Structure formats: C-alpha cells, structure tokens
Amino acid sequence: MAEDTLGQDFPMQRQCPFEPPKEYERLRAEQPISRVRMPDGTPAWLVTLHEDVRTVLASPAFSSDLAHPGMPAVNPEIRTIARQQRPPFSRMDPPEHSFFRRMLIPEFTVKRTKTLRAGIQSVVDGLIDDLLRKSPPVDLVDEFALPVPSLVICQLLGVPYSRHEFFQQQARVILSRQSTREQVGAGFTALRAYLDTLVEEKLHTPGDDLTSRLATEHLEPTGELCRQDLVASCMLLLTAGHETTSHMISLGVTALLEHPDQLAALQNDLTLLPEAVEELLRYLSIADYVPSRVALEDVVIGGTVIRAGEGVVPLLAAADWDPKVFDNPGTLDIHRGNRRHVAFGYGVHQCIGQHLARTELEVAFSTLFTRIPTLQIAAPSDELDYDHDGMLFGLHELPVTW
Numbered sequence: 334m335a336e337d338t339l340g341q342d343f344p345m346q347r348q349c350p351f352e353p354p355k356e357y358e359r360l361r362a363e364q365p366i367s368r369v370r371m372p373d374g375t376p377a378w379l380v381t382l383h384e385d386v387r388t389v390l391a392s393p394a395f396s397s398d399l400a401h402p403g404m405p406a407v408n409p410e411i412r413t414i415a416r417q418q419r420p421p422f423s424r425m426d427p428p429e430h431s432f433f434r435r436m437l438i439p440e441f442t443v444k445r446t447k448t449l450r451a452g453i454q455s456v457v458d459g460l461i462d463d464l465l466r467k468s469p470p471v472d473l474v475d476e477f478a479l480p481v482p483s484l485v486i487c488q489l490l491g492v493p494y495s496r497h498e499f500f501q502q503q504a505r506v507i508l509s510r511q512s513t514r515e516q517v518g519a520g521f522t523a524l525r526a527y528l529d530t531l532v533e534e535k536l537h538t539p540g541d542d543l544t545s546r547l548a549t550e551h552l553e554p555t556g557e558l559c560r561q562d563l564v565a566s567c568m569l570l571l572t573a574g575h576e577t578t579s580h581m582i583s584l585g586v587t588a589l590l591e592h593p594d595q596l597a598a599l600q601n602d603l604t605l606l607p608e609a610v611e612e613l614l615r616y617l618s619i620a621d622y623v624p625s626r627v628a629l630e631d632v633v634i635g636g637t638v639i640r641a642g643e644g645v646v647p648l649l650a651a652a653d654w655d656p657k658v659f660d661n662p663g664t665l666d667i668h669r670g671n672r673r674h675v676a677f678g679y680g681v682h683q684c685i686g687q688h689l690a691r692t693e694l695e696v697a698f699s700t701l702f703t704r705i706p707t708l709q710i711a712a713p714s715d716e717l718d719y720d721h722d723g724m725l726f727g728l729h730e731l732p733v734t735w
C-alpha cells in the first residue's frame with residue numbers, strides 16, 4: 334500500500350454518542366474495503382461490511398501478533414509499551430493461543446457463569462444499597478458501573494475482599510484517561526506484583542477460584558504454564574473484562590433512559606432482558622476497533638487484494654449497523670431477536686468473557702431499574718462526558734438522580 338495513496342485519518346469520531354461515525358455508512362455503501370491513515374501515519378485497511386468483517390476475523394490468514402511491524406495501532410504509545418513485554422494470549426496466534434483458550438474455556442462456559450450469578454447479584458445489590466444512601470446527583474460510573482465488573486473479577490480471581498479496595502484503585506488508575514504514563518506503568522507493576530503474590534498464596538492455600546485452579550492444575554503439577562504467563566492471563570482478564578463491561582453498563586443505562594418506550598417495555602416484561610442486552614451490545618458496539626489484524630499472506634477480501642504484511646481494522650460497529658443484516662440498524666429495538674452482532678468479535682479470539690459480561694449486564698440493568706424506577710440522568714445526554722479518545726467508546730461520568 335503506497336503511503337501517498339492513503340485515505341482519510343482513522344479513527345473517525347462519533348457525531349452522536351449512540352451512532353457509529355457517519356462516515357461508516359458511506360464507506361459501507363461505496364468503498365467497503367478502504368484505506369486509512371493511522372495516528373502514527375502508517376496505512377491500514379478498514380473493513381465495514383458484516384460479511385467481510387466476519388471473514389477477516391475467522392481467517393487464519395490474519396494475525397493478532399502485536400510485534401508484527403504492519404499491525405495497525407490506534408494508540409502507538411500503548412503498542413510500544415506492550416511490545417516490550419511478553420504478550421497476553423489475546424495477542425498470540427494459534428497454536429500458542431489455542432493452549433490458553435483450551436485452559437480457560439471451562440472457566441467461562443454458560444454453565445460456569447450461571448454459578449456466578451448469585452455472587453454478581455449480591456455485588457449489584459450491595460452497590461445499589463450504598464447508592465441509595467447517598468443524596469443525588471451521584472456519578473453512576475464511579476458508584477456502580479466501574480465497581481460492578483471490578484468486584485466481580487475480584488470474586489472470579491479469588492482476590493480476598495479485604496484487598497478489593499487496592500485492586501480497584503490500581504485498576505482505576507490504569508483505566509483512567511487522567512493518569513499519566515508513569516502512573517499507568519506503576520499501576521501495572523503494582524497489580525502484576527500483587528497477582529504474583531496471589532498466585533503464591535493460592536499455591537499454598539487454594540480456594541474455589543480461577544487463580545487457584547490455574548495454579549494448582551496447570552502451573553505446579555504439569556509445568557505446562559509458566560508463572561509469568563499465568564500472571565499475564567490474570568492481568569488480561571482483569572483489564573479486558575473491566576472497562577468494557579463498565580462502559581456497557583453506563584452507556585446501556587443512558588441509551589435505555591433516552592428510549593423510554595424501550596425501557597418501559599423491558600420493565601413490563603423482564604423476560605425480554607436477554608434480548609435487550611443483545612440489542613444494546615449491537616447498537617452500542619463499544620469495542621468497535623479493538624480487534625486489529627495483519628495479513629500473513631496475500632488474501633482477497635470482498636474483491637480487494639490485501640497484501641502480506643498489511644494492517645487491517647475490521648470495524649465491529651460498522652458490521653453491527655450493516656442494513657443487509659439488521660433492518661433499520663439505527664433503531665434500538667429490544668424485540669429485534671437478531672443475535673448475529675459481532676460486538677464480542679468473531680473467530681478464535683471471540684470474547685472469552687461474553688457469557689459473564691451478559692450476566693453482569695442483565696443483573697445490573699434489571700436490578701437498577703427495578704430498585705430505582707425513577708432513575709434519571711441529571712444532565713442533557715448530549716452534554717455528557719463521552720470518551721472519544723480511548724480504545725472503547727464510553728462515558729467518563731454519568732450524573733444521575735432519582
């Protein structure tokens with residue numbers, strides 16, 4: 334791809350918080366595979382049709398390896414830091430990647446997730462009790478949307494409750510846009526050191542949690558997993574499952590409050606909850622450009638030749654608003670009944686925590702709107718502090734009242 338024939342700059346901004354950037358619609362219709370310039374000036378291909386996005390994500394001709402020079406980076410600084418460390422399994426290709434998936438899949442099945450539901454419900458109940466003791470307006474991100482996934486991941490990894498404040502604080506520093514590079518680095522170091530100590534503790538006194546199982550079944554007895562990779566996997570689960578779920582909770586609440594007919598339909602019939610969560614995942618597609626890939630060989634996608642070594646960004650939000658697959662994609666319709674969205678990705682890297690995320694979202698939305706039926710946003714929704722700069726689309730703050 335010649336640099337002088339580059340197209341427009343990527344990423345493009347959302348004009349409306351509930352819609353993918355308007356440009357996606359034009360590209361999908363006129364130039365479904367198009368060239369863009371990444372923030373560091375390097376070229377990449379954008380893919381906008383649902384069919385093509387799935388083809389790229391399912392194809393072994395594309396790699397997730399960050400070390401590959403052609404890998405497109407929305408945040409080149411983070412890529413530089415990440416390249417200095419051993420990659421988490423989300424950035425490995427099969428067969429190395431398959432080892433981690435096989436090891437972790439039993440922890441994230443629908444069945445296993447069901448056993449976590451009661452714990453999630455008590456986390457959500459406790460946070461709403463605390464919320465109701467405060468006088469509104471309160472920030473729903475700080476008081477609810479962020480702590481839900483944080484406390485759930487603590488339970489999953491077996492972090493003792495007495496350490497959850499430390500854990501949550503470090504996670505907050507890592508995820509905050511206000512944090513400096515040094516603070517993020519220090520947060521990572523502190524968490525990694527903490528998780529390493531946790532592994533040590535679990536080896537001596539195992540509990541009924543993921544860290545204990547990985548340590549006692551895959552680290553010590555067989556040696557198939559090294560300690561560094563175990564800690565890196567725990568870190569990945571922590572970071573991948575945190576801000577994603579938090580943004581989905583706060584944006585999902587905002588979207589429902591902005592569509593009172595849909596919220597009323599849901600409140601009248603909570604059996605619609607799973608469908609409503611699927612539709613919100615599609616409609617908001619917050620992880621739009623999280624998957625990035627690089628071609629390992631020349632490959633034709635939608636009639637366009639992508640050469641070996643070229644970077645590709647399959648746009649999840651563009652795919653999830655493809656009118657060939659979703660009628661009136663711009664309408665939030667909790668009765669839609671079409672689950673073909675790619676909000677969790679597709680192919681071998683498809684989100685391992687998706688059943689857990691769905692459960693967290695179901696419990697969060699249903700409990701919040703049942704226990705606080707008069708919940709309102711304390712500011713016009715177009716004046717809220719949306720996160721346009723991160724890898725995920727979301728809200729920094731959501732002032733609410735009731």
Ligand code: HEM
Pocket residue numbers: 397422423424434486569570571573574575577578581619620623624625675676677678679681682683684685686687689690
């Ligand atoms: C992968 C989205 C929640 C753990 C992914 C990918 C997407 C995604 C799009 C694919 C990345 C790629 O193809 O390169 C989301 C969304 C979530 C969510 C929208 C919330 C609504 C979670 C949770 C966890 C989790 C709760 C775990 C506790 C992971 C991991 C991967 C992943 C470990 C890498 C999987 C692999 O490479 O095999 N997620 N995720 N995610 N997600 Fe999630």
